Amino acid sequence: DTGVSQDPRHKITKRGQNVTFRCDPISEHNRLYWYRQTLGQGPEFLTYFQNEAQLEKSRLLSDRFSAERPKGSFSTLEIQRTEQGDSAMYLCASSEDRDTEAFFGQGTRLTVV
Amino acid sequence: SQKIEQNSEALNIQEGKTATLTCNYTNYSPAYLQWYRQDPGRGPVFLLLIRENEKEKRKERLKVTFDTTLKQSLFHITASQPADSATYLCAPLRSWGKLQFGAGTQVVVTP
Numbered sequence: 001d002t003g004v005s006q007d008p009r010h011k012i013t014k015r016g017q018n019v020t021f022r023c024d025p026i027s028e029h030n031r032l033y034w035y036r037q038t039l040g041q042g043p044e045f046l047t048y049f050q051n052e053a054q055l056e057k058s059r060l061l062s063d064r065f066s067a068e069r070p071k072g073s074f075s076t077l078e079i080q081r082t083e084q085g086d087s088a089m090y091l092c093a094s095s096e097d098r099d100t101e102a103f104f105g106q107g108t109r110l111t112v113v
Numbered sequence: 114s115q116k117i118e119q120n121s122e123a124l125n126i127q128e129g130k131t132a133t134l135t136c137n138y139t140n141y142s143p144a145y146l147q148w149y150r151q152d153p154g155r156g157p158v159f160l161l162l163i164r165e166n167e168k169e170k171r172k173e174r175l176k177v178t179f180d181t182t183l184k185q186s187l188f189h190i191t192a193s194q195p196a197d198s199a200t201y202l203c204a205p206l207r208s209w210g211k212l213q214f215g216a217g218t219q220v221v222v223t224p
Contacts, residue, residue, distance in 0.1 A: 004156075033212055034141050041200050042119075042216040043157065056211055091156050093212070099164075100210055105157025 006105035010025045021108045025094030035091040082112045115141040115213035125221045132190040134218045136203030143205035151200045193222045
């Protein structure tokens with residue numbers, strides 16, 4: 001097992017385009033998280049899954065953001081009609097359970113031009 | 114709503130000294146508290162977990178305390194080294210809750 005994998009590592013897109021990121025968690029990890037991080041800030045919670053169920057989505061998140069985790073394995077995060085303010089590092093993490101350590105991927109850096 | 118606060122100013126410290134970081138939380142009672150280290154351009158890496166019934170936890174040169182009365186955790190790096198320079202994040206969690214982080218405190222250890 002090579003840890004949490006995110007794809008792509010970098011994405012440059014034009015404003016108004018849709019983008020989709022993928023996260024492959026560590027196998028058998030039940031929890032999967034998505035975060036957004038900008039320079040000098042801590043990871044901002046976006047959403048999380050317990051197996052295939054999406055348990056919570058940040059109220060700060062607009063309807064342009066959607067995430068899925070079909071069959072409780074990999075997850076995708078889609079941003080529709082991207083805006084320049086969406087430029088950030090998007091991090092994915094997985095953990096066995098709620099009180100165990102989370103393992104992070106390397107992140108996807110999104111730049112909206 | 115629940116709030117997590119960490120020192121926003123960078124902590125500059127001389128090699129060999131002890132660095133002490135603070136994490137305060139309000140409006141909830143976490144059952145666990147985790148600390149992570151993050152280097153520039155990389156995802157956070159787990160360091161320590163402490164439970165509400167534990168006052169103190171140690172791992173090598175790291176020590177964490179958890180005071181549920183003060184709603185505070187202290188994170189200590191003893192005998193600090195330049196390689197300890199990074200941003201340190203705390204994450205207090207409810208037993209059923211999500212993993213949510215403070216803004217982090219940057220530590221800079223100079224030789």
